[in-house]
Amino acid sequence: MAAAGEEEQPPCGLCGAAAAPYTCPRCNRRLCSLGCYRGHGGCAEAFYREQVLQALETERDPPPSHDRLASAFRRLRQLGEAEDAAGPLGRDLWKSLSPAERAGFQRLLSSGEAATLLPAWRPWWWRRRRRLGEELGKPQAGKEEEGAPSPPPFLPAVITPLSSLRAPPPSPLVPFQLPNVLFGYAFALSLHSGDETLLPELPAAVLDVSAALRGRRAFASAAEALHAARYDVSVAGYPQCPLGDAGTVLAVVQILEGREGRTDGEDVAVALLHLERLFRKGESHLPKEERRRFSNARRKCRYLLAWSREAPETLAALAEETRVVHAGVAQEAAVLREEAERGCGGPWRELISDRVNEGLGERRLIQELD
Known part of the structure; x- marks a missing residue:
């Protein structure tokens, strides 16, 4: 979701609000808020799926399925910042994934776990956090x-x-x-x-x-x-x-x-x-x-x-x-x-390892147990 310039904005493509400073990276629909952006989530979800599949295609020696998806998601931030980030759907690659990988991938998207696989954000005041x-x-x-x-x-x-x-x-x-x-x-x-x-x-x-x-x-x-x-x-x-x-x-x-x-x-x-x-x-x-x-x-x-x-x-x-x-x-x-x-x-x-193998994010589970 990218902030638009200062010129006059068209109305929100979802709720019709007058001010719509954001743009969907896939369909270019103007949106007024994070709520409306998530509200047309089918399009946003498709965009992220395209980027992950495209990133997976570049992996020559992919690790096991969860690590493979995690490796692709870690590249989303750079891909999402590019103007031409939306690429081809990669249907052949999608078909090459096993049913378990596809189900795990869809789970990551629908539950929000995809975001936990992106590089960790470090605040400006950050010093190494001790365990x-x-x-x-x-x-x-x-x-x-x-x-x-x-x-x-x-x-x-x-x-x-x-x-x-x-x-x-x-x-x-x-x-x-x-x-x-x-x-x-x-x-x-x-x-x-x-x-x-x-x-x-x-x-x-x-x-x-x-x-x-x-x-x-x-x-x-x-x-x-x-x-x-x-x-x-x-x-x-x-x-x-x-x-x-x-x-x-x-x-x-x-x-x-x-x-x-x-x-x-x-x-x-x-x-x-x-x-x-x-x-x-x-x-x-x-x-x-x-x-x-x-x-x-x-x-x-x-x-x-x-x-x-x-x-x-x-x-x-x-x-x-x-x-x-x-x-x-x-x-x-x-x-x-x-x-x-x-x-x-x-x-x-050990509990975390078991849950990760089921397709759930390690970082989120650590937070639950902490």
């Missing part, structure tokens, strides 16, 4: 996670100071707004794999998860702010994002601490400025009467940004408290995993 056993003080052997983090958003040299804003002096509870906002930011970016063209869905997800941005919700501690965001994820009906619950809390720690051990709050500033830009872009995709909630959230981001640049010691304290919360959430995940193993009757790695 759960390592987080609990149990060193484990194994390969590091693959992939490189995306480049950080631009940070201007000059940021408006807090004294220049028309706002009351900061409350003692202001610091605890920040972990709640950063949790929403990390969750929404991870949920949408960093795709900033998903507007207004991406910034709307931040608002759904961050009560500090939705209204005047106050928190008495970082722990309260983080657990409130976790609760809002479930209330809003969102699935668990690829970072996982503990991973999203860990993302807040990493942003507060800063890359390479920096504690000057620069990464917090980068996150808040990035979030402010996302709300600004999202406003243009909303009807005029619905833009206020985005503009209010944008102003709160600007206020927190100005405050954070003057409180590096407070940010360090928030990072320490958030690390304690992360340890608790990670321990909670470990207990749930042990219960799942007892209930399923075997080690979770």
Whole structure:
């Protein structure tokens, strides 16, 4: 789904809405939102099937069926970005697949598992995530996670100071707004794999998860702010994002601490400025009467940004408290995993292997067991 230019747009080809900034990569139908794009899913599904079959055709020595499909799906991102990505259907190749491979392929498409086979998206703040056993003080052997983090958003040299804003002096509870906002930011970016063209869905997800941005919700501690965001994820009906619950809390720690051990709050500033830009872009995709909630959230981001640049010691304290919360959430995940193993009757790695052989995605099952 590609964002269109600024010229006048034809109406949505599904619901008739006036603004339709997206285009189906296969039929070129103009669409107004992610919902309408999924609503004409037969066409979108056919497009992805074509690309996977085309990619499979280039494999000279294909591995077993699931790995073969995974290898093809990992090339979809590059194929999807090309203007001429839609190629021939590849009927001969489709006929060459076994019935089990065809059924597994259709399952991947219909269940959404296809997306888990694409290269993992790494956020700009990402540092190698230690395995759960390592987080609990149990060193484990194994390969590091693959992939490189995306480049950080631009940070201007000059940021408006807090004294220049028309706002009351900061409350003692202001610091605890920040972990709640950063949790929403990390969750929404991870949920949408960093795709900033998903507007207004991406910034709307931040608002759904961050009560500090939705209204005047106050928190008495970082722990309260983080657990409130976790609760809002479930209330809003969102699935668990690829970072996982503990991973999203860990993302807040990493942003507060800063890359390479920096504690000057620069990464917090980068996150808040990035979030402010996302709300600004999202406003243009909303009807005029619905833009206020985005503009209010944008102003709160600007206020927190100005405050954070003057409180590096407070940010360090928030990072320490958030690390304690992360340890608790990670321990909670470990207990749930042990219960799942007892209930399923075997080690979770073996269970994953069995499920993968049935055509289900490994990464999604790991999230279920975590």
